[in-house]
Structures are given as structure tokens and as C-alpha cells.
Amino acid sequence: MESMTDAPIKITKTTASKLEQVDFSNLTFGKNFTDHMFVCDYKNGEWQTPEIVPYGPITMEPSAKVFHYGQAVFEGMKAFKDDNDDVFLFRPKDNLDRINKSAKRMAIPAFPESYFMEGLQALLNLDRNWIKAGAGNSLYIRPFVIATESGVSASPSSSYRFMIICAPANAYYKGEVKVLFAEKYSRSADGGVGYAKAAGNYGAQFFPTSLAQAEGFQQIIWTDAKTHEYLEEAGTMNIFFRVNDTLLTAPISDRILDGITRKSLIQIAEDKGIDVQVRPVSVKEIVEAAKNGSLKEIFGAGTAATINPISGFGHKGETFDLPKLESSYASNFKKELMAIQYNTKDDPYGWRHKVLS
Amino acid sequence: MESMTDAPIKITKTTASKLEQVDFSNLTFGKNFTDHMFVCDYKNGEWQTPEIVPYGPITMEPSAKVFHYGQAVFEGMKAFKDDNDDVFLFRPKDNLDRINKSAKRMAIPAFPESYFMEGLQALLNLDRNWIKAGAGNSLYIRPFVIATESGVSASPSSSYRFMIICAPANAYYKGEVKVLFAEKYSRSADGGVGYAKAAGNYGAQFFPTSLAQAEGFQQIIWTDAKTHEYLEEAGTMNIFFRVNDTLLTAPISDRILDGITRKSLIQIAEDKGIDVQVRPVSVKEIVEAAKNGSLKEIFGAGTAATINPISGFGHKGETFDLPKLESSYASNFKKELMAIQYNTKDDPYGWRHKVLS
Ligand SMILES: Cc1ncc(COP(=O)(O)O)c(C=O)c1O
Ligand SMILES: Cc1ncc(COP(=O)(O)O)c(C=O)c1O
Numbered sequence: 001m002e003s004m005t006d007a008p009i010k011i012t013k014t015t016a017s018k019l020e021q022v023d024f025s026n027l028t029f030g031k032n033f034t035d036h037m038f039v040c041d042y043k044n045g046e047w048q049t050p051e052i053v054p055y056g057p058i059t060m061e062p063s064a065k066v067f068h069y070g071q072a073v074f075e076g077m078k079a080f081k082d083d084n085d086d087v088f089l090f091r092p093k094d095n096l097d098r099i100n101k102s103a104k105r106m107a108i109p110a111f112p113e114s115y116f117m118e119g120l121q122a123l124l125n126l127d128r129n130w131i132k133a134g135a136g137n138s139l140y141i142r143p144f145v146i147a148t149e150s151g152v153s154a155s156p157s158s159s160y161r162f163m164i165i166c167a168p169a170n171a172y173y174k175g176e177v178k179v180l181f182a183e184k185y186s187r188s189a190d191g192g193v194g195y196a197k198a199a200g201n202y203g204a205q206f207f208p209t210s211l212a213q214a215e216g217f218q219q220i221i222w223t224d225a226k227t228h229e230y231l232e233e234a235g236t237m238n239i240f241f242r243v244n245d246t247l248l249t250a251p252i253s254d255r256i257l258d259g260i261t262r263k264s265l266i267q268i269a270e271d272k273g274i275d276v277q278v279r280p281v282s283v284k285e286i287v288e289a290a291k292n293g294s295l296k297e298i299f300g301a302g303t304a305a306t307i308n309p310i311s312g313f314g315h316k317g318e319t320f321d322l323p324k325l326e327s328s329y330a331s332n333f334k335k336e337l338m339a340i341q342y343n344t345k346d347d348p349y350g351w352r353h354k355v356l357s
Numbered sequence: 358m359e360s361m362t363d364a365p366i367k368i369t370k371t372t373a374s375k376l377e378q379v380d381f382s383n384l385t386f387g388k389n390f391t392d393h394m395f396v397c398d399y400k401n402g403e404w405q406t407p408e409i410v411p412y413g414p415i416t417m418e419p420s421a422k423v424f425h426y427g428q429a430v431f432e433g434m435k436a437f438k439d440d441n442d443d444v445f446l447f448r449p450k451d452n453l454d455r456i457n458k459s460a461k462r463m464a465i466p467a468f469p470e471s472y473f474m475e476g477l478q479a480l481l482n483l484d485r486n487w488i489k490a491g492a493g494n495s496l497y498i499r500p501f502v503i504a505t506e507s508g509v510s511a512s513p514s515s516s517y518r519f520m521i522i523c524a525p526a527n528a529y530y531k532g533e534v535k536v537l538f539a540e541k542y543s544r545s546a547d548g549g550v551g552y553a554k555a556a557g558n559y560g561a562q563f564f565p566t567s568l569a570q571a572e573g574f575q576q577i578i579w580t581d582a583k584t585h586e587y588l589e590e591a592g593t594m595n596i597f598f599r600v601n602d603t604l605l606t607a608p609i610s611d612r613i614l615d616g617i618t619r620k621s622l623i624q625i626a627e628d629k630g631i632d633v634q635v636r637p638v639s640v641k642e643i644v645e646a647a648k649n650g651s652l653k654e655i656f657g658a659g660t661a662a663t664i665n666p667i668s669g670f671g672h673k674g675e676t677f678d679l680p681k682l683e684s685s686y687a688s689n690f691k692k693e694l695m696a697i698q699y700n701t702k703d704d705p706y707g708w709r710h711k712v713l714s
Binding site: 028029030031033037055056057058059060061062063065066067068069070071072074076104105106107140142144146147150151152153154155156163165167182184185186187188189190191192193198199200201202203204205206207210225226235236304 | 388390394412414415416417418419422423425431461463464497499504508510512520522541542545548550555560562564592593
């Protein structure tokens with residue numbers, strides 16, 4: 001096994017696979033983990049030899065900085081299998097670049113590309129039977145970094161742990177999704193950490209989201225904290241609005257995650273000749289478009305859901321339903337994207353990355 | 358031991374105290390922990406029986422939500438010992454109320470008062486020899502809550518762990534403190550989690566603070582994210598400005614922590630007949646006051662530092678030095694506060710809470 005990586009990855013295989021215990025037709029997202037995990041510690045100013053070990057609990061000091069100061073970042077990516085049992089990632093280098101951008105904002109050292117790419121490959125190779133072919137099946141991959149130094153003073157950790165854990169996933173369908181446009185709470189500030197996949201950004205959304213859920217909305221679309229007049233993104237998805245045949249989405253800023261699905265969709269849509277406007281999208285124009293019938297679709301774009309159509313939204317006590325379309329942008333883009341991801345059509349963009357054959 | 362608490366706290370004492378190994382005259386803040394820790398798990402919708410156990414590592418799932426979504430809150434408090442070996446806390450109920458307020462914002466269940474107060478008492482009783490008498494000596498107490506459920510989907514955890522760990526501390530003196538007024542980065546947004554002691558608020562400050570440190574400033578004074586025109590607070594301290602004989606400090610909002618030291622100082626200052634103005638404090642007025650000589654002092658107020666005088670500040674490339682005063686508000690308030698904390702004078706406010714005698 002060691003021979004397949006140039007990076008010095010130490011591999012310890014499990015002696016008791018859990019694969020047979022998992023019902024692959026009925027998976028809860030992010031709940032079952034594969035047999036192995038990737039672990040690499042940072043200390044004395046450098047990343048140590050990466051290891052792949054059986055998936056299992058880790059031991060932490062109660063005073064570890066991640067618990068007290070949320071010094072932690074993560075990524076989300078997926079592996080797909082085609083009918084030849086080849087395994088593919090989607091733009092994996094972008095996930096590495098983004099975790100390192102997130103890490104920089106959280107004062108965490110960057111992780112080396114070779115450790116990441118070769119670590120992924122070795123890990124997927126060991127757990128390749130956890131990846132099932134068939135549209136909608138995938139392996140969700142969660143790289144993350146946590147601050148491990150013991151000490152309750154508010155300063156950057158001197159030690160970190162980079163890990164990759166993996167969970168098999170089925171097609172993502174959560175039923176109808178109605179969203180609430182944020183009016184009071186906010187997700188991020190100018191000059192803040194909203195553009196980073198910093199752990200604390202997510203926990204901070206749970207409470208406002210629970211309030212929205214109590215009103216019958218599954219998710220929130222965050223607006224700018226300054227005025228609440230512009231629509232930014234959802235909790236784990238960037239958001240697109242289709243007004244007549246124009247596609248609108250907010251520009252990237254230091255408040256918004258630079259989503260890989262988002263930028264891929266923009267490219268696909270433009271190549272189809274669709275008018276894509278990347279610009280601030282106001283609540284006002286979307287409410288007006290909903291009222292005059294020109295608002296055709298809203299959908300979220302993100303790795304977990306791929307593309308998630310939204311059936312309606314709430315704003316200032318009013319709710320608006322979106323039309324049910326025969327042939328939506330959302331479903332067309334999703335087909336297109338999945339064809340690239342699952343290797344059922346050519347990839348003109350070079351996004352598909354074969355990792356195992 | 359069990360008899361001292363009404364709450365059902367299970368106690369397991371250490372068999373190997375580390376007390377003798379610690380040099381109490383030379384402590385690094387937050388690095389040495391006492392012999393015991395308090396642990397209470399939340400599951401099946403309720404807090405389980407609290408335990409006090411020997412301080413030591415804990416075992417966590419790599420997929421625990423605290424690592425991925427920063428669902429975690431904490432508190433900081435201190436125990437003080439007088440010359441009779443009695444031990445006191447300072448307004449401990451306010452820490453409980455605040456951790457529960459923070460918890461609510463982070464979708465974490467509230468912790469019961471009896472478990473908290475009796476847990477603290479039992480823990481301090483076991484570790485009472487770690488608390489040294491003498492002005493400046495204290496035991497820093499860190500209650501915190503982390504989300505422990507295994508699962509990488511962005512939703513609130515169903516299980517939590519509440520812990521209290523303690524670290525002995527000496528008088529806090531970090532040398533001269535110069536601060537930079539934030540111009541680009543920000544700490545919190547309207548509608549965000551800035552008022553909560555949410556873990557992620559702290560990690561998010563490390564990178565901007567490191568940039569300030571590279572310019573010769575030890576800390577940042579955060580300004581409002583909207584305009585950067587108003588001074589809010591420092592990383593772990595609320596901030597006071599003395600202009601002539603008037604004391605200015607920012608009002609509490611959803612961006613600013615409601616500091617216990619801050620509100621105690623406001624009370625003490627008002628009772629001394631000082632004009633205290635709790636109102637937005639503009640960068641402009643402070644820069645002008647520095648230029649015309651009416652700015653006499655800036656100081657931080659927080660549990661760790663008590664009161665921390667600031668020797669100068671930087672703003673838009675200019676630096677301003679503050680005068681060195683014979684008798685400052687900062688040093689007078691600090692004496693007053695410490696006299697209450699260490700039981701060397703009457704406490705007209707009922708802030709001192711005797712926990713062990
Ligand atoms: C806040 C946020 N926005 C958008 C996205 C979508 O990004 P991507 O398409 O790269 O998964 C995610 C998920 O990663 C996210 O966490
Ligand atoms: C952001 C922030 N501001 C102010 C303070 C000071 O609060 P207190 O006086 O209650 O310690 C703290 C420390 O607890 C803090 O973390």
C-alpha cells in the first residue's frame with residue numbers, strides 16, 4: 001500500500017470492516033463513517049508524517065483550544081463511482097485551496113498539497129468498497145483541522161490535527177424546502193470570517209434556523225448584516241434566482257463562501273448561453289418578481305445537495321410560492337453536473353479528477 | 358464528600374495530586390490545571406448526573422459536532438482566597454446566567470443552577486490547596502460546553518458535555534499594552550453571536566490580532582463592522598476611555614459581551630461620583646481627545662486581567678501615547694475591585710460570594 005504514495009503516509013488497516021453492517025439503501029447523511037480515517041498532526045512548526053488508521057475515537061485534552069476558541073476549519077467534497085468502478089473527485093484542488101484560505105483566516109497553518117491529494121487517494125483506495133456506483137450515490141468526504149494545544153488563553157494554538165473522515169451518502173432529498181429571508185439575525189460581517197469554512201460560522205446559524213423552522217421554513221437565506229436588503233447565501237449552499245430567463249446570484253465577498261458548485265454552475269449556465277448576472281440581488285426585486293410572476297426559480301447549490309430547488313420563501317410575514325416547472329434550470333443543471341461527476345459524459349472543463357481506476 | 362451537595366454529584370478523587378509539581382510563583386496563564394474537573398453530559402433531552410473526576414484527557418468522536426460546527430460556549434471566572442483561607446467567587450450567578458444566554462444563542466440547552474453552583478463548590482473544595490492567598494493570586498475557572506454528537510450534518514447536536522476545569526493564576530501583567538483600532542477586520546455583526554461567549558468568536562480574532570502584533574500592537578480594539586467609526590471592545594476585555602474626568606464605555610448590544618467586570622466598574626465609578634457615560638464612543642472623539650490632551654486613560658476590564666491599562670493606540674497609521682498618571686482611575690478601580698474580591702474590605706454590593714470557609 002505504501003508504494004502508491006510519494007508522500008510518506010503510514011497506513012494501518014482495520015482488521016474488522018464495518019461495511020457489511022451498513023444499509024446502503026437507507027443512509028442518514030453524515031452518520032455512518034467508513035473503516036479508515038486520515039490523520040496528520042502539526043507540531044514544532046511542521047506537519048508530521050500523515051497516517052491512515054482505523055476510524056475511531058480520538059483523545060483530546062479538555063483544555064484543547066478547539067473547544068474553547070473554535071479554532072477549526074473544514075471542507076466538504078464527494079467521491080463518485082462510475083459503472084467501471086472508477087472513482088472520481090470533483091475539482092479537489094479547489095477544496096484544498098479553500099481549506100487553506102479558511103485556515104489562514106483562522107490562523108491555522110496551510111496543509112501541503114501532496115499530503116492532501118495523496119492522502120485522499122490512499123484513503124479512498126482503502127475504503128473504495130464504501131463508494132457505490134449509481135446516480136445519487138456518493139462518498140461524502142470531510143477534511144477538517146482542529147487546534148489541539150492545551151491552554152485556556154485566547155491565542156493561536158501551536159499544534160493542530162488535520163483529519164479526513166468519510167461517510168457514504170444517498171441522493172439528497174429532504175422534501176420540500178421553503179426558505180426564510182433573514183430580517184434580524186445575520187451570518188457574517190464585513191471583515192469577518194463568513195468566507196471561510198470556519199466551524200463557528202455553522203453553529204451560529206443553528207438557533208436562528210430553529211426559529212425559522214418553527215415558522216415552517218427549513219432554511220434561512222442570509223441577507224447582508226448591514227441592511228438585510230441583499231440576499232447572500234444559505235447555511236451550506238449558495239443561492240441562485242431565476243427571473244424570467246436570467247440567472248442571478250450574489251457576488252463573492254468576505255461574507256460569502258466561494259462555492260465550488262456555484263462557480264461550476266455559473267460556467268455551465270454561461271456556456272448554455274444563459275444570461276447570468278453576478279451582482280447584489282435585492283430582497284425587493286425578488287419579492288417584486290415573485291409578485292409579478294417573473295420569478296421562476298430559486299435554488300441552492302452546494303456539494304451536499306448538489307442543486308436543491310426551493311419551493312417558496314417567506315419575508316416580513318408574507319409567504320410566496322414558486323411555480324412548479326416542467327423543465328427547470330435547476331434540474332437541467334443538476335443533470336449536467338452529475339453527468340460530469342459520474343463520468344457519463346465528456347468533461348470539457350477538466351473538473352473531473354480520476355482518483356482510482 | 359458527597360454529603361456537601363444537594364445535587365447528586367458523583368466524586369472520584371485523584372490518587373496522585375500534581376500540586377507539588379507546580380511552581381506557583383511562576384505560572385503561565387491557563388497552562389497548568391488542577392487535580393480535578395467537573396463533567397456533566399447531556400443526552401436523551403436532559404443533563405445526566407454530574408461527576409467530578411481526576412483531570413485528564415477525554416475521548417471524542419472525530420465527527421463530534423464541536424469540531425465541525427463550533428457549537429461551543431464558555432465562561433471565565435476566578436476564585437480568590439483571603440488570609441483566613443476562606444475562598445470567594447465574584448458574582449458567580451452572573452457567569453451561569455451568561456453561559457446560559459450564550460448557550461441559547463448557540464442552540465445548546467441551559468445548564469441547571471444547582472449543578473453549576475454545587476459543582477463549583479465541590480470542585481473548589483477538592484482543589485482548594487491550588488488556590489493561593491495574596492493579592493493577584495487566584496484560581497482561573499473555565500466552565501465550557503461542547504457539542505458531542507457524532508455526525509457531519511450542519512444541525513444542532515443532540516448531546517453535549519458541560520465541563521469545568523481550573524488553572525491557578527498569578528497577577529496578570531503582560532507588560533505594556535498598545536492597541537490598534539480596527540479599520541478593516543471585524544469581530545461581530547448585528548444579529549450575530551458577538552454578545553455570546555461562543556468559541557468561534559475568539560478563534561476568528563487570532564489572525565487580525567497577529568497582523569496587529571506584527572505592527573507592534575498587542576491587541577485590537579474592535580470597532581463596529583458597519584462603519585468602523587465606533588469603538589466596541591477588545592478580544593477579552595470591555596474598554597473604558599477617560600476623557601478629562603469623564604468615563605466613556607460602549608453600550609451593550611448584540612455585538613458586545615456584557616462583561617461582569619465592566620458592569621461592576623460602572624457601578625463603582627458612579628458611586629464615587631464619577632461621570633460615567635455609557636454611549637457609542639467614536640474613534641473621532643478619542644483621536645481628537647488624544648490630540649488635544651484631554652484623553653487621560655484607556656483601560657480594559659475583564660476577569661483574566663481585572664483592569665489592564667493601555668499605554669497607547671494606533672489608528673490609520675498614526676500612533677498615540679497616553680500619559681503616565683500618578684493616580685489613575687484604572688489603578689484606583691483595580692484596588693477597589695480587588696479589595697472586594699479578596700475580602701479585605703466590606704462589599705456593599707453583595708458581589709462577593711463565599712464558597713468555602
Ligand atoms: C456557507 C456555505 N455556502 C455555500 C456552500 C457550497 O459550497 P460548495 O459548492 O463548494 O460545496 C457551502 C458548502 O460547502 C457552505 O458551507
Ligand atoms: C469578548 C469579551 N469581552 C469582555 C470580556 C470581559 O468580561 P468579564 O468582565 O465578565 O470577564 C470578556 C471576557 O470574559 C470577553 O471574552
